[in-house]
Amino acid sequence: EVQLVESGGGLEQPGRSLRLSCAASGVKFDECAMHWVRQVPGKGLEWVSGISWNGGSIAYAASVKGRFTISRDNTKNSVYLQMNSLTVEDTALYYCAKGGISAAGSGSLFYFYGLDVWGQGTTVTVSS
Amino acid sequence: DIQMTQSPSSLSASVGDSVTISCRADQTITSYVNWYQQKPGKAPKLLISAASDLQSGVPSRFSGSGSGTDFTLTINGLQPEDFATYYCQQTFSTPPWTFGQGTKVDI
Numbered sequence: 596e597v598q599l600v601e602s603g604g605g606l607e608q609p610g611r612s613l614r615l616s617c618a619a620s621g622v623k624f625d626e627c628a629m630h631w632v633r634q635v636p637g638k639g640l641e642w643v644s645g646i647s648w649n650g651g652s653i654a655y656a657a658s659v660k661g662r663f664t665i666s667r668d669n670t671k672n673s674v675y676l677q678m679n680s681l682t683v684e685d686t687a688l689y690y691c692a693k694g695g696i697s698a699a700g701s702g703s704l705f706y707f708y709g710l711d712v713w714g715q716g717t718t719v720t721v722s723s
Numbered sequence: 724d725i726q727m728t729q730s731p732s733s734l735s736a737s738v739g740d741s742v743t744i745s746c747r748a749d750q751t752i753t754s755y756v757n758w759y760q761q762k763p764g765k766a767p768k769l770l771i772s773a774a775s776d777l778q779s780g781v782p783s784r785f786s787g788s789g790s791g792t793d794f795t796l797t798i799n800g801l802q803p804e805d806f807a808t809y810y811c812q813q814t815f816s817t818p819p820w821t822f823g824q825g826t827k828v829d830i
Binding site: 640641642656657695696704711715 | 724755757759761766767768769772773776778810812814815816817818819820821822823824825
């Protein structure tokens with residue numbers, strides 16, 4: 596069974612940093628693109644960032660570009676989200692998700708068919 | 724960015740009803756639409772990918788259709804466990820891979 600487990604969330608002040616981690620099991624991690632999606636409580640889903648199987652392709656939402664950095668370590672079956680210059684608008688539940696099959700090739704970040712496995716999420720609260 | 728407009732934002736239905744949720748993209752996305760179900764306090768679950776491909780284990784009462792800019796999710800014979808919020812998402816071409824606003828299906 597494929598499992599994704601996020602960690603690293605918490606309460607942080609505006610302007611500070613947090614690093615989220617997502618550990619995968621039960622999957623050939625180095626063949627998977629990985630994504631982060633966030634959800635403000637009671638609101639909809641917002642795609643945040645994605646990374647291809649080898650880190651060669653990376654993408655960000657405009658709302659986090661320049662502040663957040665996604666990375667991965669295939670030797671540890673893990674993906675990370677470094678969140679700098681946090682603002683109150685970053686307060687949300689952050690999900691790690693595995694990219695589905697891609698028409699552009701295994702583990703590609705593009706032309707993929709959904710996010711087929713999700714973690715349970717980790718909560719980030721930014722407040723003074 | 725590609726905008727996904729989902730409708731309705733909420734609907735009330737009864738067990739056994741058939742319901743249809745629509746999602747419209749503001750530009751063509753061929754068949755790169757996916758549908759998710761989210762229950763309170765839980766992570767989203769992928770139901771349908773590529774507009775109409777049912778994920779393994781998803782009941783056949785769920786179906787998806789459409790191509791280009793207009794897509795629908797249909798639930799035939801609503802069951803108690805289907806009361807949830809449903810989201811569409813486009814995964815065409817370049818990011819951001821946007822979600823619709825969500826449709827809450829309640830009793």
